[in-house]
Amino acid sequence: KKTKTWFHQAVGYQIYPKSFFDTNGDGLGDLQGIIQKLTYIKNLGVDFLWINPVFKSPQVDGGYDIADYYAIDEMFGNMDDFKILLKEAHRLGLKVITDLVVNHTSDQHPWFVESKKSKDNPYRDYYLWADATPNQMPNDWISFFGGSTWTYDEQTEQAYFHVFAKEQPDLNWKNPKLRDEIYNMVRWWLELGLDGFRLDAISHLQKEDWNFKIKSWKGNGPWQPFMNVSGIESYMHELKAIFDKYGALTVGEASGVLSTEAPDWTDENGYINMIFELEHNARDKKGNGYVYGMKKTLIKWQKDMLERGWNALYLENHDQARLIDVFGDGSLESAKALAVAYMLLRGTPFIYQGQEIGMHDFPFNDVTQMRAEELIRQYDQLIENGVKEELAIKQMTHHSRENARTPMQWNDSPLAGFTQGSPWMDVNPDYPLVNVEKETELIELYRELIQLRHQEEAISEGSIEFFFERHLQVFAYQRNEFIILANLGKKKAHLNFEKTAVSTDNQFEQVLGTRPRQLRSKMDLEPWEYQVFKLN
Ligand code: TEU
Numbered sequence: 001k002k003t004k005t006w007f008h009q010a011v012g013y014q015i016y017p018k019s020f021f022d023t024n025g026d027g028l029g030d031l032q033g034i035i036q037k038l039t040y041i042k043n044l045g046v047d048f049l050w051i052n053p054v055f056k057s058p059q060v061d062g063g064y065d066i067a068d069y070y071a072i073d074e075m076f077g078n079m080d081d082f083k084i085l086l087k088e089a090h091r092l093g094l095k096v097i098t099d100l101v102v103n104h105t106s107d108q109h110p111w112f113v114e115s116k117k118s119k120d121n122p123y124r125d126y127y128l129w130a131d132a133t134p135n136q137m138p139n140d141w142i143s144f145f146g147g148s149t150w151t152y153d154e155q156t157e158q159a160y161f162h163v164f165a166k167e168q169p170d171l172n173w174k175n176p177k178l179r180d181e182i183y184n185m186v187r188w189w190l191e192l193g194l195d196g197f198r199l200d201a202i203s204h205l206q207k208e209d210w211n212f213k214i215k216s217w218k219g220n221g222p223w224q225p226f227m228n229v230s231g232i233e234s235y236m237h238e239l240k241a242i243f244d245k246y247g248a249l250t251v252g253e254a255s256g257v258l259s260t261e262a263p264d265w266t267d268e269n270g271y272i273n274m275i276f277e278l279e280h281n282a283r284d285k286k287g288n289g290y291v292y293g294m295k296k297t298l299i300k301w302q303k304d305m306l307e308r309g310w311n312a313l314y315l316e317n318h319d320q321a322r323l324i325d326v327f328g329d330g331s332l333e334s335a336k337a338l339a340v341a342y343m344l345l346r347g348t349p350f351i352y353q354g355q356e357i358g359m360h361d362f363p364f365n366d367v368t369q370m371r372a373e374e375l376i377r378q379y380d381q382l383i384e385n386g387v388k389e390e391l392a393i394k395q396m397t398h399h400s401r402e403n404a405r406t407p408m409q410w411n412d413s414p415l416a417g418f419t420q421g422s423p424w425m426d427v428n429p430d431y432p433l434v435n436v437e438k439e440t441e442l443i444e445l446y447r448e449l450i451q452l453r454h455q456e457e458a459i460s461e462g463s464i465e466f467f468f469e470r471h472l473q474v475f476a477y478q479r480n481e482f483i484i485l486a487n488l489g490k491k492k493a494h495l496n497f498e499k500t501a502v503s504t505d506n507q508f509e510q511v512l513g514t515r516p517r518q519l520r521s522k523m524d525l526e527p528w529e530y531q532v533f534k535l536n
């Protein structure tokens with residue numbers, strides 16, 4: 001039975017395929033590797049997989065630079081492998097979504113190769129070109145990866161536009177022919193049996209006019225000309241019509257869509273099922289620490305999405321450092337408390353590969369260990385500017401997205417059982433202790449949290465209210481008959497429920513917790529203690 005809102009009960013597992021499991025010894029994870037680990041994933045209890053891009057790509061940006069939307073990159077296998085993966089996953093009752101990367105393509109995509117040839121090439125308008133000189137770009141906008149959003153092309157004496165790397169030219173969504181090509185491709189994958197998409201960088205499809213003046217260079221200011229710009233609505237409506245027809249599961253990565261706008265994007269009439277906010281990753285500027293900034297942002301999104309709309313919940317993904325080191329203190333206890341804190345919020349939680357075993361940031365100390373092109377480029381820039389190597393490495397890797405991309409740690413055999421060959425990226429040296437076979441405690445906790453969502457309507461559909469909102473480290477909330485408490489810090493916390501609506505005289509029973517407890521009007525939480533209570 002499949003209701004329209006089945007995903008309210010669901011949990012997703014995100015796979016970064018290059019680092020998941022290698023079956024042919026080339027040091028790169030592959031589709032066969034995912035197939036072989038499907039029962040592991042199924043046993044976690046999750047409902048669907050989100051697989052990062054496996055399409056043909058020169059891999060300038062981890063596969064987010066696609067050269068052929070209809071082909072699997074050789075490094076991962078081939079289309080038959082993909083079909084087997086779909087079939088096997090479906091047999092186990094797991095749905096599969098992949099990234100839909102349609103803000104840009106690779107510069108190796110045949111459309112761009114054509115587009116570059118001449119101003120009157122039929123594909124010219126598939127991309128965004130404007131008059132420029134080598135020293136004068138059409139405007140002063142800057143890209144997410146640093147530098148101008150424009151790259152000059154000598155042959156046609158124009159520049160093309162890109163919000164990410166110069167190898168990722170942005171598509172021209174104003175062109176109906178381009179849109180048709182994209183829509184055909186979307187249909188093709190859904191016809192194949194894919195269950196839906198994570199819509200990459202979807203809020204950037206529409207751009208302001210080139211003469212738009214950037215008002216602030218702080219925060220999100222520089223991105224205003226291409227963040228959720230009006231005009232995007234009609235593209236989203238067209239996409240939605242296709243998604244609806246196939247009942248596709250859709251998750252938008254839509255930075256710049258505000259929490260107050262997100263309900264319109266994700267309610268029953270919205271374009272997509274749910275949205276990833278990116279704000280909680282921006283560090284709290286008042287110096288109250290990562291945890292407080294994260295907590296504040298999540299609470300805001302929870303409140304603004306309470307009446308309408310749906311959140312996609314996550315603390316880790318392939319673009320973020322590991323939660324155990326960013327929000328936690330490196331201890332398993334901290335990873336557990338963080339898991340409880342976010343997994344029971346209102347929304348669909350995602351678990352990123354390795355998160356369930358408490359994988360850590362990597363101790364980078366040499367530039368040869370780095371892989372992310374945009375970071376290596378910034379590193380080179382730092383060195384050129386005279387920054388010392390050690391400092392430059394630290395600046396580029398500390399809590400950077402590189403940390404999420406080291407190989408999955410399966411067991412304590414050499415190279416963590418990830419590969420028989422030489423891994424494309426170093427395995428974290430802590431693998432003898434941190435691996436799937438050893439870290440059963442955290443895995444078990446995730447299983448229990450997933451089960452709670454599956455079994456308890458209060459968790460999947462219930463309302464949410466927060467306690468102690470200003471507390472710097474206690475994340476506490478009520479989901480109907482459930483009360484969830486998590487102390488996200490190293491200090492003991494004193495809670496006083498007397499001024500809240502919770503009557504602790506009622507009989508609450510403990511559902512989960514770091515130690516046996518009862519809910520009391522005044523109670524202490526030990527460092528990283530969590531408790532889940534249910535009204536009897
Ligand atoms: O990330 C995109 C992304 O993070 C931006 O859309 C975001 O708006 C910006 O960084 C502001 O904070 C996705 C993928 O997750 C990432 O891995 C890719 O590198 C990127 O798109 C380009 O495709």
Ligand code: CA
Binds near residue numbers: 023027
């Ligand atoms: Ca391989």
